[in-house]
Structures are given as structure tokens and as C-alpha cells.
Amino acid sequence: MLVPLSYNLRSLFVRRSASLLTIFGIAATVATVAGVLALQQGFASIYAESGREDVAVFLRPGSTYEGDSVFTRERGAYLVKGLQEAAVDEEGLPLAGIECFLAIRRFKLSGGETNVPIRGVQPATFAIRGDEIEIVEGRTFTPGTNEVIVGRRLTGRIRDCDVGDVITLNTTPCQVVGVFESGGTFDSEIWGDMDSILTALNRYGPNRVIARLADGVSLEALAARLKEDKQAPAKVLTERAYLSSQTTALSLVLKFLSGFLGLIMGIAAVFTATNTMLSAIAARTHEIGILLATGFRPVAIFLSFLFESLLLGLLGGLVGCLLTLPINGIETGTTNFQTFTEIAFAFRVTPSVLMTAVLFSLLLGLVGGMLPAWKAARLTPTQALRRG
Amino acid sequence: MGIFGLSLRNLLRHPVRSLLTALSLMVAIFLLCSLRSMVTALTAAATEASTTRLWVQSAVSLYVGMPLSYPTRIEAIDGVKEAFPFQWFGGVYQDPSNFFGQFAVDPEKLLRAYPELVWLEGSPEDFIGTRTGALVGTGLAKTFDWKVGDKIPLSGALFPHPDGVDVAWDFEVVGIYEASKASLDENTFFFHWDYFEKTLEVDRDAPVEVGAIVVSIEPTTSATRVMSEIDALYENGPQRVQTTTESEFQAQFASMFGNVPFFVSVIGGAVLAAIVLACINTMLMAAREQTHDIGIMKSLGFPDTSMFRLLLTQSFLLCGVGGAMGLGLALGSEGGMRELVSSMLPAYRILDETKILAVVLIVVIGLVAGIAPALRSSRLKCIDALSARE
Incomplete structure (x- = not known):
């Protein structure tokens, strides 16, 4: 009992x-x-939660992080052009784009310095991501200009991250024209036109290529093909795998x-x-x-x-x-x-x-x-x- | 028997309880000391920084280098003794988890700029004369069991060897140093800038750049003036620079830990709260059990103040023993803890102010835990105390 x-x-x-x-x-x-x-x-x-299974990330062989990865523009363009595995848009062009990436010095509103990622993208990035990127304030940047948009989580934490502010990259002033939200890591980033940002930062080449994979494409086969490629060898992994490897x-x-x-x-x-x-x-x-x-x-x-x-x-x-x-x-x-x-x-x-x-x-x-x-x-x- | 002896007797009436309380206080004080020492280690390099060294970096990004012409132009500034590249290499030794800093430097200028570098093995001449020579900190030498003459291959994760991604950069240990001040890390691997630059020059898409420049200045020169002169030199490009004192340079890395020091304080607060509750609990139990004794002592003519002191002494004794054990444990484990966290916090040390803080906290906890039971005992009426059952 x-x-x-x-x-x-x-x-x-x-x-x-x-x-x-x-x-x-x-x-x-x-x-x-x-x-x-x-x-x-x-x-x-x-x-x-933000990494996608149908988006492939291409890095320089040996690098584990896009900041370490460097492609020349020519190699990047060569990769994009020869990518039969990518899905295509209405005009038959592959859904693939080159991106540049750099962590830049910024100041926190609460004081102190920190490193904020800035990403230069081509129109293809928006085509690949579709509705994933939502402008919540202002408008998106005009390609070919020095305009930038900032991730939602930067406003209120980092200096000069409101619509109308100016972010100076080296010696180039860049106008903030909008705030965007994606729900993932991009919300802590600044985005702008790839060529303008490369020029402003005086960088020699972009950092990675991304592509939306066509239905039924095997990532393993693609990775194996590009590993052996003579002109532009690359390491390929899904975006989800890439992002979780960063944590x-x-x-x-x-x-x-x-x-x-x-x-x-x-x-x-x-x-x-x-x-x-x-x-x-x-x-x-x-x-x-x-x-x-x-x-x-x-x-x-x-x-x-x-x-x-x-x-x-x-x-x-x-x-x-x-x-x-x-x-x-x-x-x-x-x-x-x-x-x-x-x-x-x-x-x-x-x-x-x-x-x-x-x-x-x-x-x-x-x-x-x-x-x-x-x-x-x-x-x-x-x-x-x-x-x- | 005095108050003290009686207090001790009373505590020993329940040896298990007193022991457990003292042990939990020991654990808490140990945790507080180690957590605080980790936070102070974050900023140690900044507080002991040299005042005759300035650091020049790109004003744009940690990842962007400066043209190779910069050090020479900076050396022309009045009051500057020497300027040399201090280039992060980011190579991998065997496995990425073996993380330590490797820097390409000018060997002769490095040795002149760092008087706190003390040679343990090897000689400056060997380092200067060996192109692939590496000068390693004693911390690294211990971790990886390196000796002078050992060949160390590093794979260039950030700077792949021009002969192929799988080709390692070869180094030879020619010297081992220790640091006489926290401004120099004992887990650093220094090697020749020339070896780095000449290897990379072959077949590269972009020119070799320098990530950081160390500027040593005359002790009598105004650092502020030199800093603004360097910044002004490149105000309009090609790459704007940001010159800082060494302490600001180190502090920028500490500030990147963001809210970590704040989180650690919150955790410390929670530990304290839990432990204060535990001590109060024990003292309340003790006071309740001693009610009858107090009645007897009061009827024998002991004044209220004696009762107050009796309970408070017990509390201080209990917390003092537990706290002293905790502080002792923290001090005793200092060396072991330093090895445990050496890769991330090489400056782990229990500072005097941490010890003082611990002592103050022990006294405060003793007071807080003892004050309520002590007041209650001193105010008890003789008759009520006597009629209380144990």
C-alpha cells in the first residue's frame, strides 16, 4: 500500500x-x-530554417565560408553559362547568379564596432529567391546604381541603417532606399548591386555563385562534375547544408x-x-x-x-x-x-x-x-x- | 564556551546539512570566480596593451587588405620608428579544430617592436636567417608538443598554396617564446612575410595585400598626432585606413563578443540568487531547531544581543567556510582552467578584484542568510521559546 x-x-x-x-x-x-x-x-x-534545399551554393574548392571563397568574374560567368542543371526562367536563361560578399566594419547604435555582411547581387538572385525577399519599407535598389537595401534586423541596432541614411563604402556613399525581410540570415545583411559594390569596395572578384536547381537534378552528380572541371573547379552544396555548417x-x-x-x-x-x-x-x-x-x-x-x-x-x-x-x-x-x-x-x-x-x-x-x-x-x- | 564555540557546535549538530550548504556555496563561488575571470580574460589584452605600438587596418573591413606600399609611406611620418605587415594567415594545422593565430611578419622588426617577447629556445638569428622559419609561443609548443627543428605543414585555407589546393605550406620551428605581458599571446605562430609574399606572387588573380600594419612609434611622440596623420594619408583612397592604439585594437575584438559579458552577469545573478536562497533555508531550519535552546539561554540571563550574535555568527561561519573552499577551488584550478580555455581565452587569470568581489559576496550572503533568524531569535520571548518543541 x-x-x-x-x-x-x-x-x-x-x-x-x-x-x-x-x-x-x-x-x-x-x-x-x-x-x-x-x-x-x-x-x-x-x-x-532559412536554407533552401533546391538552391545550390558554389564555393572555391577548399573554402568553407563564402567570405574565404573567391571567384574571378570570368570564372563565375563561365560557371553560370555552362550550368545545364539549373532551372530556367521564361526566357530560357539559367536561374543562376554571381554574388559578392564581405563583412564590413559598422558601428552599433549601442556603441562598439561590429562586422556586418554586405552582399552584392545580380537580378538573378531575386529571380532565384522569388517571394522569399520581401521589401517591408521603401523600395528595392535600382541595378547599376549605388543604392542599397538593409535587412530588417539591422535597423535599430546598427548605425545608418534607416531608409534615407547613407552608408559609406570606402570612399563611395551609398543611399539606403529600402528595408527587406527574409526571415533568415539575410535579415542581418546589407544588399546592393554586385558590380557597384565590387567597384565601391575595390574588390577584384565575386565570392560565390548560386543557382536554383532544375527538378530531378542530382546535387552529387553536379558536385562531382564541377570538382573535376578544368576551368572553374568549384565546391557545390545545398544552401541548407551550407548554412547549417556555419553554426x-x-x-x-x-x-x-x-x-x-x-x-x-x-x-x-x-x-x-x-x-x-x-x-x-x-x-x-x-x-x-x-x-x-x-x-x-x-x-x-x-x-x-x-x-x-x-x-x-x-x-x-x-x-x-x-x-x-x-x-x-x-x-x-x-x-x-x-x-x-x-x-x-x-x-x-x-x-x-x-x-x-x-x-x-x-x-x-x-x-x-x-x-x-x-x-x-x-x-x-x-x-x-x-x-x- | 564562547559564542564562536557554541556556533560551531550548533552547526555540527547537523553535519550533513551544514556540509551540503557549505558545498553548494563552494560550487557557487567557484562558478562566479571562473565566469568572471573568463570575462576579464576577454579584455585582458586590451588593458595590458603597449602604448608605443599602433595598428593600421582598412577602415572598410577586417577582411580587406591594404596595398603593399602602405608600410613604407607610413615609416616616413615623423615620430614613427618602423612599420611592418602583420598578416593573418588562417592556415589549418592537421584539423580545423586546432585553431590558433598565424601571422606573416617582418622578423627583425617584430623582435624590435615586441620587447615583451622572451626567447625560451632558439635564437633571433635563426629566426631572421631561416626563410621558412617559424617562431611559436610556448602555449602552442606545449599543446602540439613542438620542438625546435620540427617541420610544421599548414594548409592555407585562406591563402591556398599556388601549387595546388592540397599542397601545404611548409614551416620549420626555429624558436619558442614566452610573453612577459598579456599584450602578447603565447599561442601565436609567427613566420616570414617574405616567404608569404614571394610564394603568393606567382599565379594570383589579385595582388598580395597586407591585412594589418604594426607601427612602432617613439615613446616621446604623440600617438594621437601620428594616428590622425596616417588616417589622413589615405583619406581619399585607394583604401581608407583606421589607425588605433593597441588597446583599442584589442578592444574591438572583445566588443565583437557582443552581449556575452552581459549574459555572463545574468547567469552570475541567477547563481547568486539560488545560493542565497539555499543559505537562508539552512539558517531558518537551524534557528527553528534552536528555539528551545534559546529559551533556556534567555532564562539563564543571556541578553538578546548574545542570541543575535549567536545566529549571525553561525551564518558567517557557514558561509565563510563554504566561500573559502570555493575561492580555494577557483584558485587551485586556475592553471587547469587556463589550459582548458587556452585556445579561446589565453589570458584566463583570477584577478585580485575578482578575489575581493568573492570575499565581499561571501560576507553579504552570510549577512543576508543570518539576519532574519538572528533578529527572530533576539526578539523571542523566553516563555514562547521554551514552550516550542524541537
Whole structure:
């Protein structure tokens, strides 16, 4: 026979100051871990969800990042022209374009310097992406001019990123004529005409080629063909694969950080839970004696106190989740040190973050309750009745 | 028995509880010290920076270089001793996870500009005389077990070898150094600018450029004047430059970590909150159990202030022991932690101000945890305390 659960609920309530202190201690631990995980989720999702499977990215062999990749204009044009695997537009031209990319120095409105990516594109980029790029303010840039448009997440964070502002590239002033939104990494970028930007930045060549693949084209075959190409060898991968390869290092660091903090703070939280349960049991030795005398088995006593500890953990976990929820959606920026550019994103408290938090809190309760519950179950009725 | 002895006895009445509380405080103080030291390590290079070195970079982008004519023109400015390229190489040793900085430099000028560079093995003459010679920091030498004479192949991820993408750049370790100040990283790999430039000149789509220029100035010269003169030199192109002091140069990398220091403070706050709650919890339990004793002592004539001191002393004793263990752990693990994070935060050190902060926090936690039980005990009426059951 098990001890009724209401016994545990009532006793938590009777010792409410100790219970509350323990619950908040666990909550603080759980909230910290959940907060770091929410940061990692927000960061990873912006890369993972924006990459497309039907868009191929062509880089210089050996480079892992478009900033390191360089094509000459001739090689880029040669690649685009010979691309039978690309989908075509109404006029039969391949949906493929050359892009240039550079992380430029910009100043944050909050002070300090950061690296903002600037991307020069050809009209083909817009044809490839279709509705993906949406102008939310102003208009798009006119090809062949020094006009630029800025990603939505730059306005309000980076200096000179409102419609009407002027961004100076080396010595060339570029007028901001619009703000665009794509939902992905592009929202932290500045876009303009490829040739104008290359000229303004005094760069020698563009950085990558992108193409929309025709239906049924095998990326592996394309990659194999271009790897061996004599004139313009290239490394080909899908946009999704490219973008997720840019997050591995930071994601790993954040997961390590949440694990490290979880372990260290978890130890402290377990100690607190153990203390609370030990004192709960010391105060209730007499009651335990009565329970044992009325025929409850030691196993039932053990489970009862373990349940009480789990309940403490669970309550702590729920409070911790509540503490974490308000950070959902808060925008922040960090440097992705794989690309050394700043990327803006929002914290995302996803169901998996909350689930991890609750499971973690239960684990804290379980470990914290083990020793006290074991002690309680080992009491003999006479011993227990005599005390307290 | 004095108040102190009685406090100790009372704490030892529940050895497991006192131990667990002290241990959780130890963990918290250890975590706070290490987190704070990581943040201070981010900015350490900036605070110990040299005042006689200036850095010139493109004003446009970290990734854009300057024409090769720049150092020579800069050397003509009054007050400038020497200027030389300091070029990020970005090569990969065996695996991309073996990340460390490699720079192409002018060997003679580097040694003159960095008096904090201390030779451990090899000699300046070997470095200057060997075209493929590399001068490596003692941190790197330890990590990869490099010795003078070792051949080190680096694959040029940023600068592919002209003979092919799969061809590595070959280097030979000719010297190992350590740094007498945090302004020089002990995990850096220096090699000859000439080797770099001459290898790349062959078959290249774009001319070789220089990513950063180190300018050493006369100690008596005004850095501000030299900086504005250099910037003015290229105001209208071809590549505008941004000249900074070494401390600003280092700070720009620290500022790229963005909100990280802020996040670390938030985490530290959460750790503190959790631990204060744990200590309060323990002290409340202790005070409740001692109610009966307090009744007896009061009836024997001990004044209220003694009761106040008794509980507060227990709190300070508990937090002091736990906190001291935490600080001890942080100091004891300093070397190990530095090795653990050396690739990212080579300047990991527990500064004196961090130690002071830890001590202040321990005292504050002891006070916060002890004040409520202490007040309650001093105000208890003798009769109520005596009638309380343990």
C-alpha cells in the first residue's frame, strides 16, 4: 500500500517557507539552463530554417565560408553559362547568379564596432529567391546604381541603417532606399548591386555563385562534375547544408555552456533539495513512526518521500519555465566566430527547451530526494515513535 | 564556551546539512570566480596593451587588405620608428579544430617592436636567417608538443598554396617564446612575410595585400598626432585606413563578443540568487531547531544581543567556510582552467578584484542568510521559546 499523495502535498504546504526557498533555488538553476538553450535554439533556427534545399551554393574548392571563397568574374560567368542543371526562367536563361560578399566594419547604435555582411547581387538572385525577399519599407535598389537595401534586423541596432541614411563604402556613399525581410540570415545583411559594390569596395572578384536547381537534378552528380572541371573547379552544396555548417562551432559552445552550468548549478540545487528533505524528515520522524506502526512498508515510505522531492523539483522546474518564457522573442546579436560576422536573432523558448528544463528539474528532485528518502525508510517504528 | 564555540557546535549538530550548504556555496563561488575571470580574460589584452605600438587596418573591413606600399609611406611620418605587415594567415594545422593565430611578419622588426617577447629556445638569428622559419609561443609548443627543428605543414585555407589546393605550406620551428605581458599571446605562430609574399606572387588573380600594419612609434611622440596623420594619408583612397592604439585594437575584438559579458552577469545573478536562497533555508531550519535552546539561554540571563550574535555568527561561519573552499577551488584550478580555455581565452587569470568581489559576496550572503533568524531569535520571548518543541 502506498502513502496517499495528499500527505506529501499537505506537508509541502505546511513547511511552505522552506519549500518555496527550495523551489526558487531549483527554478533559478533550471531557468539559467533553459535561457542558454533558448539562445542556442534561436541562433540555430535562423540558419537551419532559412536554407533552401533546391538552391545550390558554389564555393572555391577548399573554402568553407563564402567570405574565404573567391571567384574571378570570368570564372563565375563561365560557371553560370555552362550550368545545364539549373532551372530556367521564361526566357530560357539559367536561374543562376554571381554574388559578392564581405563583412564590413559598422558601428552599433549601442556603441562598439561590429562586422556586418554586405552582399552584392545580380537580378538573378531575386529571380532565384522569388517571394522569399520581401521589401517591408521603401523600395528595392535600382541595378547599376549605388543604392542599397538593409535587412530588417539591422535597423535599430546598427548605425545608418534607416531608409534615407547613407552608408559609406570606402570612399563611395551609398543611399539606403529600402528595408527587406527574409526571415533568415539575410535579415542581418546589407544588399546592393554586385558590380557597384565590387567597384565601391575595390574588390577584384565575386565570392560565390548560386543557382536554383532544375527538378530531378542530382546535387552529387553536379558536385562531382564541377570538382573535376578544368576551368572553374568549384565546391557545390545545398544552401541548407551550407548554412547549417556555419553554426556548428557556436552551437557546440552554447550546448557545452548549458551543460557545464547545468552540472555546476545542479549540484548546488541538489544539495539544497537534500537539505530541505532532510529537515522535512527530521521534523516528521514521529509521523513516520506512526505510518510504519500502522502497517506501511518501508518501500512505501521511501516512495512517498521520493515523490515529495520530485514534486519539489517539478514545481521548481515549472517556476523556472515561467521565468524563462518572458525572454522568448527578445532580440539580441552575437558574433558567429566561424564567420566573424554579427548575426541578430531572437531567443526561442521552444517546446524542446521547456521539456529539457522540466526533465532536468525532475532529475534534480530525484537525486536530491534519494538520500533523505532512504534515511526515512530505514527508520524502525519504535525508534521513530520515541523521537520528536 | 564562547559564542564562536557554541556556533560551531550548533552547526555540527547537523553535519550533513551544514556540509551540503557549505558545498553548494563552494560550487557557487567557484562558478562566479571562473565566469568572471573568463570575462576579464576577454579584455585582458586590451588593458595590458603597449602604448608605443599602433595598428593600421582598412577602415572598410577586417577582411580587406591594404596595398603593399602602405608600410613604407607610413615609416616616413615623423615620430614613427618602423612599420611592418602583420598578416593573418588562417592556415589549418592537421584539423580545423586546432585553431590558433598565424601571422606573416617582418622578423627583425617584430623582435624590435615586441620587447615583451622572451626567447625560451632558439635564437633571433635563426629566426631572421631561416626563410621558412617559424617562431611559436610556448602555449602552442606545449599543446602540439613542438620542438625546435620540427617541420610544421599548414594548409592555407585562406591563402591556398599556388601549387595546388592540397599542397601545404611548409614551416620549420626555429624558436619558442614566452610573453612577459598579456599584450602578447603565447599561442601565436609567427613566420616570414617574405616567404608569404614571394610564394603568393606567382599565379594570383589579385595582388598580395597586407591585412594589418604594426607601427612602432617613439615613446616621446604623440600617438594621437601620428594616428590622425596616417588616417589622413589615405583619406581619399585607394583604401581608407583606421589607425588605433593597441588597446583599442584589442578592444574591438572583445566588443565583437557582443552581449556575452552581459549574459555572463545574468547567469552570475541567477547563481547568486539560488545560493542565497539555499543559505537562508539552512539558517531558518537551524534557528527553528534552536528555539528551545534559546529559551533556556534567555532564562539563564543571556541578553538578546548574545542570541543575535549567536545566529549571525553561525551564518558567517557557514558561509565563510563554504566561500573559502570555493575561492580555494577557483584558485587551485586556475592553471587547469587556463589550459582548458587556452585556445579561446589565453589570458584566463583570477584577478585580485575578482578575489575581493568573492570575499565581499561571501560576507553579504552570510549577512543576508543570518539576519532574519538572528533578529527572530533576539526578539523571542523566553516563555514562547521554551514552550516550542524541537
